[in-house]
Amino acid sequence: MKQRVLSGMRPTGQLHLGHLVGALANWKQLQDTYECFFMVADYHALMSEYEHAERIAQATIDNVRDWLAAGIDPKQSVIFRQSDVPEHAELFTVLAIMTPLGWVERVPTYKEQLREVKGRDLATYGFLGYPVLQAADILLYKAHAVPVGEDQLPHLELTREIVRRVHAVLKTDIFPEPKALLTEAPKLLGVDGRKMSKSYDNAIELSAPEASVRADVQKMFTDPTRIKMSDPGHPDTCNVCGYWKMFAPERHARMWEECRTSTRGCAQNKKELGDVVVALTEPFRAARARHTTPELERILQDGAQKARAVARQTMAEVKRAVGLSLEAA
Numbered sequence: 001m002k003q004r005v006l007s008g009m010r011p012t013g014q015l016h017l018g019h020l021v022g023a024l025a026n027w028k029q030l031q032d033t034y035e036c037f038f039m040v041a042d043y044h045a046l047m048s049e050y051e052h053a054e055r056i057a058q059a060t061i062d063n064v065r066d067w068l069a070a071g072i073d074p075k076q077s078v079i080f081r082q083s084d085v086p087e088h089a090e091l092f093t094v095l096a097i098m099t100p101l102g103w104v105e106r107v108p109t110y111k112e113q114l115r116e117v118k119g120r121d122l123a124t125y126g127f128l129g130y131p132v133l134q135a136a137d138i139l140l141y142k143a144h145a146v147p148v149g150e151d152q153l154p155h156l157e158l159t160r161e162i163v164r165r166v167h168a169v170l171k172t173d174i175f176p177e178p179k180a181l182l183t184e185a186p187k188l189l190g191v192d193g194r195k196m197s198k199s200y201d202n203a204i205e206l207s208a209p210e211a212s213v214r215a216d217v218q219k220m221f222t223d224p225t226r227i228k229m230s231d232p233g234h235p236d237t238c239n240v241c242g243y244w245k246m247f248a249p250e251r252h253a254r255m256w257e258e259c260r261t262s263t264r265g266c267a268q269n270k271k272e273l274g275d276v277v278v279a280l281t282e283p284f285r286a287a288r289a290r291h292t293t294p295e296l297e298r299i300l301q302d303g304a305q306k307a308r309a310v311a312r313q314t315m316a317e318v319k320r321a322v323g324l325s326l327e328a329a
């Protein structure tokens with residue numbers, strides 16, 4: 001029996017190269033080893049976007065299109081939308097009842113978001129429950145492992161604490177304690193050298209048109225100490241050279257050497273990197289034409305059915321254990 005994995009992404013906008021190297025490449029690989037559930041976390045998106053929620057449904061479809069282009073295979077993995085499986089909200093309710101208030105108030109991401117996010121009112125009852133809903137996502141499928149980036153580790157730790165608490169309250173064990181599969185992806189920097197992020201406006205979107213990909217690469221900063229071509233470059237600290245290493249590993253050694261020895265200039269580097277990134281993102285542009293919206297909706301419906309079959313069973317078990325149902329196992 002394969003162990004089970006669940007992971008999710010919030011549909012808040014277009015996916016970019018950072019999502020590809022950070023999460024999607026990893027998800028694709030996990031499909032061979034684990035039984036995978038990949039979820040579009042639209043309720044989680046709603047928690048922060050509820051005032052502009054009209055974009056969530058379209059972003060959901062666009063994200064799934066990019067997942068398929070990245071090699072996530074609906075025949076192998078269950079791809080579904082959180083709000084299509086009402087058991088997420090049900091299990092959330094039960095977990096919320098048993099989660100001590102102090103635990104959620106302490107979660108560092110919560111305090112940080114309240115402090116940092118401007119222009120949106122996140123001081124809501126629901127947003128406090130963000131990591132509890134995430135725990136419900138994971139536990140509903142009794143996932144053994146959850147691939148996440150470092151920023152999500154506090155949520156996973158809280159999930160494990162909730163599992164122990166629920167088991168102690170109910171005097172019976174229902175859920176495995178999920179472990180984090182830390183995605184040790186190199187941090188991809190944006191075209192301005194800061195962390196790649198939509199909110200910094202420095203991201204290269206996966207399905208961006210070719211011309212805009214080239215223009216983005218053209219904007220990238222190179223080694224600031226290399227003013228003239230005859231100055232030796234420092235590829236270790238140059239973002240463009242970093243991209244070469246990540247996206248054209250077989251060519252980067254020679255290219256770095258030429259940079260260090262001043263036989264290759266930054267302009268040429270960027271121009272050729274444009275070709276590399278255009279080739280890398282080609283499947284995502286092609287996916288736009290290949291998968292129609294009704295087809296992607298069908299994939300989500302099919303995934304929701306499979307997810308619900310599991311979720312319903314877990315929820316029945318939980319209702320018995322908490323004393324809401326008399327039905328035998």
Ligand code: TRP
Nearest residue numbers: 006007008009010041044134137
């Ligand atoms: N909170 C996650 C993020 O922002 C998204 C998410 C929702 C998730 N539910 C999940 C990730 C369950 C892993 C497991 O990235």
